[in-house]
Structure formats: C-alpha cells, structure tokens
Amino acid sequence: MSDIFKRHIAKFAEVNDKEFSKILTFFQVQKVKKKENLLVEGHICTTNYFVLKGCLRKFFVNTKGVEQTTEFAIENWWITDLVAYEHKLPSEFYIQAVENAEVLSIENSTEATLLSEFPVMERYFRFIYQRAYAASQMRMKYLYDLSKEEFYHHLNDHYPEFVQRIPQYLIASYLGFTPEYLSEIRAKRRS
Amino acid sequence: MSDIFKRHIAKFAEVNDKEFSKILTFFQVQKVKKKENLLVEGHICTTNYFVLKGCLRKFFVNTKGVEQTTEFAIENWWITDLVAYEHKLPSEFYIQAVENAEVLSIENSTEATLLSEFPVMERYFRFIYQRAYAASQMRMKYLYDLSKEEFYHHLNDHYPEFVQRIPQYLIASYLGFTPEYLSEIRAKRRS
Numbered sequence A, B: 001m002s003d004i005f006k007r008h009i010a011k012f013a014e015v016n017d018k019e020f021s022k023i024l025t026f027f028q029v030q031k032v033k034k035k036e037n038l039l040v041e042g043h044i045c046t047t048n049y050f051v052l053k054g055c056l057r058k059f060f061v062n063t064k065g066v067e068q069t070t071e072f073a074i075e076n077w078w079i080t081d082l083v084a085y086e087h088k089l090p091s092e093f094y095i096q097a098v099e100n101a102e103v104l105s106i107e108n109s110t111e112a113t114l115l116s117e118f119p120v121m122e123r124y125f126r127f128i129y130q131r132a133y134a135a136s137q138m139r140m141k142y143l144y145d146l147s148k149e150e151f152y153h154h155l156n157d158h159y160p161e162f163v164q165r166i167p168q169y170l171i172a173s174y175l176g177f178t179p180e181y182l183s184e185i186r187a188k189r190r191s
Helices: A003-010 A017-024 A082-087 A108-117 A118-147 A148-156 A160-165 A169-176 A179-190 B005-012 B017-024 B081-089 B108-117 B118-144 B148-160 B161-163 B168-175 B180-191
Strands: A030-032 A038-040 A047-053 A056-061 A066-072 A094-097 A100-108 B027-034 B036-038 B045-051 B056-061 B066-074 B095-099 B102-108
Touching: A003 A017, A003 A047, A038 A047, A047 A108, A066 B102, A066 B118, A082 B118, A100 A108, A108 A118, A118 B027, A118 B036, A118 B056, A118 B066, A118 B081, A118 B118, A148 A160, A148 A169, A148 A179, A148 B056, A160 B108, A169 A179, B005 B045, B005 B118, B036 B045, B045 B108, B056 B118, B056 B168, B066 B168, B102 B108, B108 B118, B118 B148, B148 B161, B148 B180
Parallel strands: none
Antiparallel strands: A030 A100, A038 A094, A047 A100, A056 A066, A056 A094, B027 B102, B036 B095, B045 B102, B056 B066, B056 B095
16 A cells, blocks of 8 residues: 555656665554544644545535635645644644545654655655646635635546545535535536 | 855855855856846746846836836845746846846756755755745735735834835835835825
C-alpha cells in the first residue's frame, strides 16, 4: 500500500529503495472509518496526512452552525490545517473521512527530523506545496470569476470522476449551496 | 538592497555570505514603474518575482471587462502565476506595479539550475510555498465564512498598514466590490 507513496515521491525527487524504507519509518499507517474525525476544531493540530486510499475532507462549522467543506483529499493528496500544523495551534477545522480510508500520518516534530536526515524530502515537499498553492491560486480566480453554478459545471467538466465519487451533499457544501439547489442545476443540465 | 533577500533566506535556511553571493548571481534586479506590467495575459509566464521594495498586484480581467485583483505582494513576498510558471504556459493574469518597485526576478530554467546547485534553496522555497498555501487556506475560509464587509474589517483590523498603503480602489477590486460601496462601509464604521 505504501507503493503509492513511493511512486508519488519518485515524481518529484530521487529516492532509492533503501532510503525509501528508512523514510517510511517516520510515518504511521492509519485506517480511518467513514465519518471518523482525524482532526476536531479546537484541538492542537500536530499531524499531516497523505491519503493512500479513500477520501478525506476538511470543513469548518460556520456561524450559522452549518458544515462548510473547504477541501477534499483523495489518493496522493496531503491534507492538514497547515497554519495550525506549522505553529502547533488549536485548529479551526475538522478533518473527516468521506469514505473508509487509509492514510500515512506524520507528526510535526517527526517531519522536522525527517527533513534534516533526508534533505531530498525538502524537494519533495517543495513541489507538494508549490502545486497546492498553484491550484489554490486558480481556485481563487474561479471563486471571483465564476458563479457557483458555473463553478459546478467547471468541476464536472474537468474532474468528472471526482464529482461522481463524492456524495452530492458534500459537493454542495464545497460549493457553498444547498443540496436542493445542486439538484436543480443538475436537472437543468440534463434537460 | 539585496540584504532584505538575504535576511529573508536566513529565516528559513542556512546560507553563508559566500553562498549568498553566488545565489544572488541567479537573479536580476529590476526596477518597475508604477502601473508598469511585469506580466500580461496571454504571454508565456517564465519569471518569478521577489519584492525588494514597493508593491505589486496580480489581477485578471473578468468577463465583464473589469480588473479583478486576486493578490498583492509587498516587501519579502514572491509573486508569479504559479501554474503558468511551472509549465511555461500563457498566463490568465497580469502582474502590475502598484507603486514604483524594485524586484529580484528569476527565470524558470535558471531556478532549476539554482536548486540543483544549491539544494538548501529547496528548503527555502518549501517554506515559501508552505506558508503561502497555509495563508490561502485561511483566506478560503474567510471567503466562505465572512461577508465582504466583514472581510474588509478583518483586513483592516489585522493588516492596518497594508490597508492604508494600498489605493482604496484596489482594495475594493481585491474584495470584489465597487469603490463606492467601500466608501460607504468606511463611513459607516467611522460614524
């Protein structure tokens, strides 16, 4: 199962089998049940997660008491509350399994040791964060430029498997509208 | 003037004077006049900018023909269209000087050489992108959670010098409302 992580590292950095075996010892493999929380609002966030299998989401509970999803992570994605993780602060978010999942987890302090012993992993994480930031720059543009309905169609056109895979009420929560409104949009497009 | 860059690197990575002198040779110092464009929509984006002095902004022209600002960069900030920069693609954005500015610029291909000759810079850029992505995660939360008016007050409370420094019509463009509406909000708060 850790092969998926090995292949992911190999996309960005050169790590041989022996090094990879050592790198892997810095991580824990964790199974998470659907709806189980890996992070709860108000708790100190010390862990970063790499999804081996399944799907996680990050959300916060807004002032109206509604869960607002801000991020999904499927296979090969990292997910944490990055501000809280770097500074070991209480988080404003939840991280929860959307499907039964298997993740690699690493603690903040362990990551520091990993990076000092395997500087090649600086390159790996540089790429991870560079691409994540690049994606968020584009998402910001869509948030300004597209209506919610257009953003849904954009997702559907560019990431059809993702939209199929995620329960519709969570897609609605990510887009910031009600499940009923999402049904309407979908019906409109089909007709 | 390059001292500001040296101090910025020192925050995240260990680089001695001799190394820094060599690292600096990978960059160009560039003076930019207020309103001058460093990047134009449709042009291939090959350059990444570090602001030594002054202020830049990134914007796109939306479907209504209105400039929508998505990002500012003041001293110690990097700015580019990261998707286009990594893949050498035509950009969907403009990067323009808000004030007369001085920047360090590096070309994509030069950055690759820099990173292979000075792997310590992988650590530096890992931190840059990690923090930028962390900030964008929080911004995403505010975009979902706060009204435009609340977001303005949040900016004003947390970054008063920034709000003072940037022309009001650009703050309005960043927040996605008209300068007139911003004046109303400001008047309301004063009263």
